[in-house]
Amino acid sequence: MSQKIDFCGETGRCQILIDESMSQLSAYLAGQEIIIITDDNVNRLYSQLFTPAGDVIILQSGEGTKTLLTVESIYRQLLRVSADRSTFILGIGGGVVSDITGFVASTFMRGLRFGFVPTTLLAQVDAAIGGKNGVNLDGYKNMIGVVNQPDFVLIDFSFLKTLPAKELVNGFSEIIKCAAITSRDLFELLEKESERALRLDNDLLRRIVDETVRIKTAIVSLDEKDMGQRKKLNFGHTFAHALEKAYRITHGEAVSLGMILAANLSVKKNMLAEAEASRIRKLLQKFNLPISMKVDCDKRDRIVEPVRQDKKKSGQMIDFVLLKSIGEASVERLSFSEVEEAIDDLCES
Numbered sequence: 001m002s003q004k005i006d007f008c009g010e011t012g013r014c015q016i017l018i019d020e021s022m023s024q025l026s027a028y029l030a031g032q033e034i035i036i037i038t039d040d041n042v043n044r045l046y047s048q049l050f051t052p053a054g055d056v057i058i059l060q061s062g063e064g065t066k067t068l069l070t071v072e073s074i075y076r077q078l079l080r081v082s083a084d085r086s087t088f089i090l091g092i093g094g095g096v097v098s099d100i101t102g103f104v105a106s107t108f109m110r111g112l113r114f115g116f117v118p119t120t121l122l123a124q125v126d127a128a129i130g131g132k133n134g135v136n137l138d139g140y141k142n143m144i145g146v147v148n149q150p151d152f153v154l155i156d157f158s159f160l161k162t163l164p165a166k167e168l169v170n171g172f173s174e175i176i177k178c179a180a181i182t183s184r185d186l187f188e189l190l191e192k193e194s195e196r197a198l199r200l201d202n203d204l205l206r207r208i209v210d211e212t213v214r215i216k217t218a219i220v221s222l223d224e225k226d227m228g229q230r231k232k233l234n235f236g237h238t239f240a241h242a243l244e245k246a247y248r249i250t251h252g253e254a255v256s257l258g259m260i261l262a263a264n265l266s267v268k269k270n271m272l273a274e275a276e277a278s279r280i281r282k283l284l285q286k287f288n289l290p291i292s293m294k295v296d297c298d299k300r301d302r303i304v305e306p307v308r309q310d311k312k313k314s315g316q317m318i319d320f321v322l323l324k325s326i327g328e329a330s331v332e333r334l335s336f337s338e339v340e341e342a343i344d345d346l347c348e349s
């Protein structure tokens with residue numbers, strides 16, 4: 001049985017359909033003409049599911065596609081197929097596809113209606129949820145964008161069967177993040193059922209994804225435009241972004257290391273018990289996520305530098321998400337040297 005979450009934000013109302021089948025799509029479209037945006041991988045695997053539904057615009061897969069150039073080329077393709085204000089745009093793919101689709105649909109002809117069918121676990125629990133859409137500019141992530149809710153997000157777990165293991169684990173990294181900042185129950189469920197989760201047991205996935213989506217929508221509804229509360233969702237991310245720039249590691253791996261760093265810092269500041277930090281490390285390991293890494297001396301500065309830049313933005317102190325316990329996060333102001341020390345502790349040289 002599918003579950004429905006009705007998210008009602010300042011920027012619109014969105015139905016999130018969890019464990020719904022793609023075959024039910026037409027029930028949510030109300031007979032509109034649709035244009036699908038997807039990427040080449042998803043198209044190769046699933047085109048038989050959606051070509052009968054409407055015109056398909058196929059993007060090259062990968063983060064490099066998230067540019068204004070791609071957006072412009074999609075606008076032109078929409079003109080070519082005579083899209084008008086009544087056209088519905090459907091993004092079927094991972095977070096790259098949903099971020100671009102939401103931005104294109106929100107801006108073409110000052111806004112068309114749109115929806116998402118997220119096909120990666122990360123997009124199902126994170127990228128497609130919350131209404132942020134946009135593209136990168138000159139290597140700066142998500143610099144150009146809008147906050148605007150899709151009409152619906154249809155989450156069908158059967159897409160995950162073809163997802164490479166690394167991509168799957170990216171999604172679990174964000175799920176563990178949500179559990180660590182707000183839900184001890186979800187954290188305990190993940191501890192008990194990691195193997196079943198990695199095997200994509202449908203009933204378990206429904207529970208996990210439902211809970212994670214509820215956590216994200218609850219935080220977003222407190223702070224849709226990202227003024228404060230939403231910062232908690234950045235748990236592990238300050239350091240993750242720095243790591244991703246210096247090393248060829250996935251976002252999920254970087255977030256895992258970022259969470260370890262934040263947990264260690266929380267222990268150092270006597271906010272979190274060491275036993276809790278240890279549980280976080282063990283859970284990440286169960287999901288095949290890294291908990292330490294070798295850092296070459298020359299790259300150390302490249303990791304510290306973005307954190308230093310962060311400091312410049314907000315004076316002497318850095319806003320950092322720390323934990324009081326598993327399930328409770330708090331945004332704290334830290335000095336640059338405290339963060340730098342924690343980076344050195346985590347990195348084996």
Ligand SMILES: NC(=O)c1ccc[n+]([C@@H]2O[C@H](COP(=O)([O-])OP(=O)(O)OC[C@H]3O[C@@H](n4cnc5c(N)ncnc54)[C@H](O)[C@@H]3O)[C@@H](O)[C@H]2O)c1
Nearest residue numbers: 041061094095096097119120122123126127132159162163
């Ligand atoms: N808007 C937000 O709030 C938000 C939040 C988190 C992340 N994001 C963005 O999301 C993006 C990352 O999303 P992602 O991790 O889904 O990456 P992605 O969209 O690049 O997808 C990862 C890879 O999996 C492939 N793929 C997708 N579905 C598949 C399937 N079912 N089977 C096999 N392969 C499949 C894709 O072609 C791609 O190669 C980033 O650009 C990030 O900035 C946005």
Ligand SMILES: [Zn+2]
Nearest residue numbers: 174237251255
């Ligand atoms: Zn993330």
